[in-house]
Amino acid sequence: MNTAPTTNINRQPKSETRPLYPQRPSGKWHNRRVVFSIIVLTLLFITPFLRIGGQPLVLLNVLERKFIIFGIFIGPQDYWLFGLTMLSFFVFIVLFTTVFGRLWCGWACPQTVFMEMVFRKIEYAIEGDAGKQKLLDKARWTSEKILKKTFKNAVFILISFVIANLLLAYVVGTDALFQLISEPLAEHAPLFTGIVLFTGVFYFNFAWLREQACTVVCPYGRLQSVLLDRNSINVAYDYERGEPRGKLHKDQLRTEGDCISCFQCVAVCPTGIDIRNGTQMECVNCTACIDACDHIMEKVGFEKGLIRYTSENVIAKKTARLLTPRTWGYAAVLLLLWSALGFIVATRNDTQTTLFRAPGSRYIEQADGSIGNLYTFKIFNKTNRIVSPDIRLDTPKGRLIFAGSSHLTLDAAGLTEGTVLILIPKSELKKRKTALKLSVYQRNQKLEEIETTFIAPEE
Numbered sequence: 001m002n003t004a005p006t007t008n009i010n011r012q013p014k015s016e017t018r019p020l021y022p023q024r025p026s027g028k029w030h031n032r033r034v035v036f037s038i039i040v041l042t043l044l045f046i047t048p049f050l051r052i053g054g055q056p057l058v059l060l061n062v063l064e065r066k067f068i069i070f071g072i073f074i075g076p077q078d079y080w081l082f083g084l085t086m087l088s089f090f091v092f093i094v095l096f097t098t099v100f101g102r103l104w105c106g107w108a109c110p111q112t113v114f115m116e117m118v119f120r121k122i123e124y125a126i127e128g129d130a131g132k133q134k135l136l137d138k139a140r141w142t143s144e145k146i147l148k149k150t151f152k153n154a155v156f157i158l159i160s161f162v163i164a165n166l167l168l169a170y171v172v173g174t175d176a177l178f179q180l181i182s183e184p185l186a187e188h189a190p191l192f193t194g195i196v197l198f199t200g201v202f203y204f205n206f207a208w209l210r211e212q213a214c215t216v217v218c219p220y221g222r223l224q225s226v227l228l229d230r231n232s233i234n235v236a237y238d239y240e241r242g243e244p245r246g247k248l249h250k251d252q253l254r255t256e257g258d259c260i261s262c263f264q265c266v267a268v269c270p271t272g273i274d275i276r277n278g279t280q281m282e283c284v285n286c287t288a289c290i291d292a293c294d295h296i297m298e299k300v301g302f303e304k305g306l307i308r309y310t311s312e313n314v315i316a317k318k319t320a321r322l323l324t325p326r327t328w329g330y331a332a333v334l335l336l337l338w339s340a341l342g343f344i345v346a347t348r349n350d351t352q353t354t355l356f357r358a359p360g361s362r363y364i365e366q367a368d369g370s371i372g373n374l375y376t377f378k379i380f381n382k383t384n385r386i387v388s389p390d391i392r393l394d395t396p397k398g399r400l401i402f403a404g405s406s407h408l409t410l411d412a413a414g415l416t417e418g419t420v421l422i423l424i425p426k427s428e429l430k431k432r433k434t435a436l437k438l439s440v441y442q443r444n445q446k447l448e449e450i451e452t453t454f455i456a457p458e459e
Contacts, residue, residue: 048169106285203346265289381410
């Protein structure tokens with residue numbers, strides 16, 4: 001009877017030394033990843049420059065707590081909206097991982113895309129495949145080695161600098177990036193310092209840290225132990241077909257499984273694991289082992305697919321079930337969160353106004369018989385554009401006298417506050433407490449409605 005390899009989701013790679021030297025991958029799945037990576041890189045580089053209504057499509061300004069996600073502005077006062085967005089994103093990741101495993105890591109994660117499709121490709125082009133890289137690293141320092149190492153690291157630093165600028169475009173916007181490029185550096189020293197620091201971080205990451213960013217630093221791999229189940233789709237070794245393993249001997253009747261222990265799946269793995277040992281935390285589902293195994297199976301005349309995208313239940317029980325009660329539950333929660341988020345965004349006002357009676361003040365009787373109440377107000381601009389709000393009294397009839405100018409202007413995500421005296425004719429006041437209804441306008445567009453209480457003398 002075939003026995004399944006032990007699934008060890010927390011196992012560390014059994015590589016004796018670092019750095020790892022994965023062989024250059026090739027094959028059907030790798031070609032698909034190359035095309036997909038080109039699309040991902042194109043989107044990464046053009047997204048900061050895309051605009052909707054003059055505003056960036058995406059802005060992630062964590063320094064000022066300003067975010068724009070697909071044209072929706074989330075300012076400092078919208079922390080609850082940002083929290084709901086992040087909760088929705090987390091539930092989506094949980095649902096996606098439950099069904100498709102760590103597909104994101106191998107195909108769309110910027111760390112993997114840049115590492116495997118940019119930096120690793122450059123390394124192969126300059127230093128050669130895995131064997132040549134090993135020999136070069138072990139060789140004494142000759143002019144050829146110095147030239148190759150210097151050239152490779154210079155290119156790595158240049159690309160790291162480009163990525164640092166890309167990060168700046170996402171964090172502070174392309175306008176700030178253009179100013180940094182076109183104006184004297186002395187005027188933008190903090191931003192330039194940030195670019196230099198992140199250039200160093202990215203260079204360290206892609207030149208030395210590499211697969212450890214996925215296996216040690218990133219927490220997502222460790223989440224697999226609670227997110228995956230036997231129905232989740234992963235890159236997996238079919239132990240039912242492959243075990244027991246055995247070398248291929250010519251002109252001998254084969255009694256072993258289809259795995260011929262060629263170790264090509266290990267040789268091409270960018271994290272240095274053996275996929276035949278079961279689902280592991282370090283596997284990023286990059287498909288390099290699938291291509292390597294399929295190539296060997298085709299070469300020896302065996303059926304492809306010994307390593308493939310599949311689930312544990314398909315291998316063990318020959319049953320496939322993507323949608324389980326667990327996934328339906330996650331989908332229901334995600335649908336509720338997205339519905340709530342959509343409703344809140346659709347009914348969200350451009351401003352948020354608070355209006356309170358001035359502390360310690362009482363009503364003021366005017367010479368013309370009207371009654372006055374003093375109020376303080378604060379208006380938050382919840383957009384990323386300049387707003388000129390105008391507070392108007394709807395009911396009852398009356399007038400507003402502002403302390404200072406009544407022409408208010410709010411910067412993007414800005415705040416203004418002031419004091420206003422509201423005067424109401426005594427004939428409009430039928431009782432001691434009267435409900436006031438006011439509106440905030442931007443020209444003729446009503447932005448929001450507010451209510452407060454007006455105090456008058458008792459009859």
